[in-house]
Amino acid sequence: MRTGREYRAGMEISGLPLHPLVVHAAVVLAPLGALTALAYAVPGRFRERLRWPMLLTALAATGSVVAAYVTGTDFLERRPELADNAQLLTHRDRARLLLWVTLGFGVLALAAGWWHQRPGVVRPVLAGLLAVSALGLLVLAVLTGDAGARSVWEGVGVDRT
Numbered sequence: 577m578r579t580g581r582e583y584r585a586g587m588e589i590s591g592l593p594l595h596p597l598v599v600h601a602a603v604v605l606a607p608l609g610a611l612t613a614l615a616y617a618v619p620g621r622f623r624e625r626l627r628w629p630m631l632l633t634a635l636a637a638t639g640s641v642v643a644a645y646v647t648g649t650d651f652l653e654r655r656p657e658l659a660d661n662a663q664l665l666t667h668r669d670r671a672r673l674l675l676w677v678t679l680g681f682g683v684l685a686l687a688a689g690w691w692h693q694r695p696g697v698v699r700p701v702l703a704g705l706l707a708v709s710a711l712g713l714l715v716l717a718v719l720t721g722d723a724g725a726r727s728v729w730e731g732v733g734v735d736r737t
Contacts, residue, residue: 611714631685
C-alpha cells in the first residue's frame with residue numbers, strides 16, 4: 577500500500593534515483609567544458625592544440641547537462657511532494673535555462689571546431705559567441721548546482737546557522 581510519500585521507481589540504479597548520480601558529471605563537466613572553450617576562444621598559439629579538447633569537453637558537458645535535466649525532471653515527477661520546496665523550484669527553473677544555454681553552447685562549440693581554419697570574419701565571430709555562451713554556461717552551472725544543493729540540505733533539515 578502506497579502512502580504517497582514513497583519514491584516510485586523510475587530512472588534509477590540499484591534503487592537509487594539516477595539524478596543525484598548523474599548530476600555529479602554535470603557539476604564537473606559543464607565548468608570544464610566552459611573553461612576549455614574560453615581558453616580556445618582566446619587567439620593564440622595554443623588554439624590549434626585546444627580544438628579537439630574543446631570539442632570533446634563541450635560535447636561531454638552538453639551530454640551531462642541534458643542527462644541531468646532529464647533525470648531531474650523524472651525525479652521531480654515521481655516525487656510530487658517535493659514541489660513545494662522553494663529552493664527546488666529555483667533549481668528547476670535555473671535548470672531549464674541552463675539546458676537551453678548548454679544546447680546553444682554545444683552547437684557553437686561544434687561550429688567553432690568545424691570552421692576552425694576558416695579565414696575571414698566567421699572564425700572570430702564564432703569564437704566571441706562561444707566565449708559568451710561559455711561564460712553563461714559557467715555562471716548558470718554554478719547557480720543551478722547551488723540551488724540544487726540548497727534544496728537537498730533544506731530537505732534533510734540541516735540547520736546551517
